[in-house]
Structure formats: C-alpha cells, structure tokens
Amino acid sequence: xxxxxxxxxxxxxxxxxxxxxxxxxxxxxxxxxxxxxxxxxxxxxxxxxxxxxxxxxxxxxxxxxxxxxxxxxxxxxxxxxxxxxxxxxxxxxxxxxxxxxxxxx
Amino acid sequence: xxxxxxxxxxxxxxxxxxxxxxxxxxxxxxxxxxxxxxxxxxxxxxxxxxxxxxxxxxxxxxxxxxxxxxxxxxxxxxxxxxxxxxxxxxxxxxxxxxxxxxxxx
DNA sequence: TTTTTAGCTTACATTTCGTAACTTAGTTTA
DNA sequence: TAAACTAAGTTACGAAATGTAAGCTAAAAA
Numbered sequence: 273x274x275x276x277x278x279x280x281x282x283x284x285x286x287x288x289x290x291x292x293x294x295x296x297x298x299x300x301x302x303x304x305x306x307x308x309x310x311x312x313x314x315x316x317x318x319x320x321x322x323x324x325x326x327x328x329x330x331x332x333x334x335x336x337x338x339x340x341x342x343x344x345x346x347x348x349x350x351x352x353x354x355x356x357x358x359x360x361x362x363x364x365x366x367x368x369x370x371x372x373x374x375x376x377x
Numbered sequence: 378x379x380x381x382x383x384x385x386x387x388x389x390x391x392x393x394x395x396x397x398x399x400x401x402x403x404x405x406x407x408x409x410x411x412x413x414x415x416x417x418x419x420x421x422x423x424x425x426x427x428x429x430x431x432x433x434x435x436x437x438x439x440x441x442x443x444x445x446x447x448x449x450x451x452x453x454x455x456x457x458x459x460x461x462x463x464x465x466x467x468x469x470x471x472x473x474x475x476x477x478x479x480x481x482x
Numbered sequence: 483t484t485t486t487t488a489g490c491t492t493a494c495a496t497t498t499c500g501t502a503a504c505t506t507a508g509t510t511t512a
Numbered sequence: 513t514a515a516a517c518t519a520a521g522t523t524a525c526g527a528a529a530t531g532t533a534a535g536c537t538a539a540a541a542a
Binding site: 295 | 383384385386387388389390391394395396397398399400401404405419420459462463465466468469470471472473474475476477478479480
Binding site: 307308309312319320322323344345346347 | 520
C-alpha cells in the first residue's frame with residue numbers, strides 16, 4: 273500500500289529546499305553575488321557543509337560559481353535565473369513568519 | 378565577526394520548515410484531517426520520525442492532534458490556522474517546481 | 483482463539499553534521 | 513626577507529539525526 277501520488281517535481285523541489293541550510297543560503301544570495309567567506313560569516317555555517325551545499329546548488333543549477341581572475345583570484349557565488357525564481361517562496365515564508373512566528377523563550 | 382542580521386522570526390520559520398519531512402507533512406495535511414496511518418502511508422515516512430515530527434508541529438501550533446472517542450478511538454491530525462496559513466508557501470514551491478524542476482535520470 | 487489493525491515506542495546500524503585542525507597560494511607586516 | 517595573515521577550501525573525527533526493523537497494547541475481525 274505504497275501511495276506515491278505526490279508530484280515528483282514537487283517532491284524534488286522539497287528535497288532540495290528542505291536540505292538543511294539551502295533555503296538560508298538562497299535567501300542570503302538574493303542580496304547579490306557574494307564570496308565564500310562572506311556567505312560563511314553571514315549565515316554562520318561551517319566550511320565543510322558550506323562547500324557541500326554550494327556544490328549541490330550548483331549541480332541543481334540554482335547557484336553559479338565564478339572565478340574572477342584578479343590577483344588574487346576572487347570566487348563569487350550568485351543565483352542563476354532558476355535560483356532567483358525562488359524569491360516568491362522566500363517572500364511567502366517571510367510573510368508567514370512575520371504573521372505567525374513568535375519568539376519567546 | 379559573527380554577523381547574525383537575519384530576522385529571528387524568519388530564521389525560526391526556516392528552522393521549522395527545513396526540518397526534514399515537515400513541509401511534506403504540512404502539504405499532505407492541507408488535504409484535510411488525517412489519521413496517523415494514512416499520513417504514514419501517503420508520505421512514506423517511518424513511524425519513528427513521523428511521531429517525532431507530529432509532536433514538533435504540535436508544539437509549534439501548526440498541527441492539532443485530536444482523539445475521537447469512538448470505539449475504537451480514532452486519532453486525527455489536522456492543520457491549525459497557523460498551519461493553514463502556510464498554504465501560500467507550498468503553492469509558491471509548487472509553482473517553482475512546475476516551472477523549473479525537471480526530472481531525468 | 484488466533485490474527486489483524488491502529489498508534490505508537492525501543493534498539494540498533496547508518497548517515498549526516500559540526501568542530502577543529504590543516505592545506506595551498508598569494509599578501510601584507512615587521 | 514621572514515613571519516603572519518587571508519581566501520577558499522579539505523580532512524579527520526566525534527556527536528547527533530535518521531532509517532530499519534521489531535515490539536507493544538488494546539480492541540476488533542476471522
């Protein structure tokens with residue numbers, strides 16, 4: 273009785289977006305192209321996982337890695353068109369959180 | 378140089394939504410109140426993790442657990458108002474996936 | 483009376499994650 | 513010119529999260 277009736281595209285989208293850090297990374301990159309160390313400091317992720325996730329997002333065509341041949345070389349990460357197309361998702365989460373999420377310990 | 382300038386509400390929202398299975402569970406519950414075993418079969422999650430996540434979503438006030446005192450008792454899970462308010466997020470992901478996600482192995 | 487179902491819980495192995503130290507190459511400081 | 517520093521990672525390893533499978537309790541159906 274294995275009912276897999278959820279759309280496979282949607283499931284794949286969730287698989288990418290639910291993978292820890294990915295949504296936060298995309299959110300951060302919505303601010304524009306950024307370097308590895310900038311992203312690392314802003315989102316507070318470890319380098320091991322950051323490298324892993326950026327590679328994943330590159331493979332999924334959500335992020336593009338560019339080597340700028342200055343001296344020394346600068347490496348920039350930025351959203352692709354597919355990545356930018358996620359802005360409405362992030363906006364929706366932002367709106368929901370401002371409406372419904374409260375933080376008191 | 379620890380820059381935590383992202384909104385805490387938003388970060389908490391991501392923490393909940395990015396926790397594996399949660400978004401898929403909410404998506405499934407958008408179809409209406411459902412029993413434990415139904416959810417389990419539909420989304421293909423293990424009982425161990427399903428129990429854990431439903432508890433988490435209950436604590437976050439996204440899901441409500443109801444014991445219906447029939448014989449035998451039936452236990453139903455359904456979205457709260459806060460949970461239903463996530464529909465636009467799911468719709469946005471659906472739209473993005475239909476536009477940008479392709480599945481070919 | 484044995485078997486089945488619902489709604490979990492427990493034990494255990496595998497996978498993923500975070501922490502911290504290391505690397506390579508170029509750069510500024512002393 | 514040597515020592516220290518920065519960027520962009522990589523590696524090793526322990527801790528935490530996850531999946532698999534089996535067990536449990538109470539009631540119901542065969």
